[in-house]
Amino acid sequence: MIVTLTGRQTLRDAGHPLDAARAVLGGTLTVGTVRVRVVEVEAYGGDPSGPWPDPASHSYRGRSPRNSVMFGEPGHLYVYRSYGMHFCANVSYGPVGVAGGVLLRAAEVVEGDELVASRRPGIRRPADAARGPGNLGSAMGLTLEHNGFDLLGVDPGMCLTLGNATEYRDGPRVGIAVAADRPWRLWLDGSPAVSAYRRSPRAPAPTTRWDDRVRD
């Protein structure tokens, strides 16, 4: 018997942060008249009392006004201000009360190129429009007003379809000082919109080469 899960169920029942990341990767996000295909994501877990403790996650030190969406219904948009100037977007996952988020790191523009171009003047090539989480936020026109929107429900102008990617690359997460080497960054191989890997200068040097390490 074939069971088709709704997107909400898939995100709620993720058994691991990577399950949620795989579900989102390859899907589409629509905000207003702009639709993009998500080609790079990072999984983030939650606090130590939950199933996926993650010191790199905004929710690691418990619920706060900023991160509360991560603790809420799966399939909602968690928008945060990064370094005071960029807006980055996550998709919440896990049951209500359990924190988790999939950071949207890069996407290809499918619809709305004109509006995106006006929001991202000066880019060298179209693939750079939503390349990197801050750039993705700019291209989609995201602000804190979008925080908490239901991506799988009735909120106007906001829609997420899951990609449930089965073929992808993985690697260490970008720009974080702790738990940087968990292979929780996933991307679609070959997409020109995938961002470049930048290791945090605060992260300890990896003890083994990435390609040599064993992953489970």
Next chain:
DNA sequence: TTCATGATAAGG
């Protein structure tokens, strides 16, 4: 490869 940028949360 390093730096300025500059909001917000967390810790002293």
Next chain:
DNA sequence: CTTATCATGAAC
């Protein structure tokens, strides 16, 4: 009040 941060583009 001080420090760190799920980043970016430009300068070096």
